[in-house]
Amino acid sequence: MAGYDLTIGTNLVAPLAGGSVRWGDPTKETIAGTATAGLWTTIKAIPEEEMTGPVNSRAHYDYTVYGGCADLGTGFDSGTILNGVMRSHSGTLPAWLRLAAAKDIQIKVDSSSYGLSYRIVLTRVYPGSA
Secondary structure, three states, X not given: OOOOOOOOOOEEEOOOOOOOOEEEOOEEEEEEEEOXXXXXXXXXXXXXXXXXXXXXXXXXXXXXXXXXXXXXXXXXXXXXXXXXXXXXXXXXOOOOXXXXXXXXXXXXXXXXXXXXXXXXXXXXXXXXXX
């Protein structure tokens, strides 16, 4: 164990070669707002290094998102984001949700009957560079 700095938290990050080991704390945030009708609206920009940077700087996110909150049957999705890829737990991302430029979570609400409001609960479960 000599030569390793160890800080206890909840998630372990171990560099591929050399360096120290650390435990990082997950962080959770809830973002709510109103989308622009029919246009892709960025609801969260994730630091590029956390998606496509060095392996020991990348982060893993779990998300739950509601788009057009009046109809959760068409405006609900949950999944993960890792290595610049967004994956839905259902197996297919809905047409109204995407990860643009491998780092920006975007939503597109077309129908005013569903409302334009959105809410995302984002949990950073792998600490990344911060």
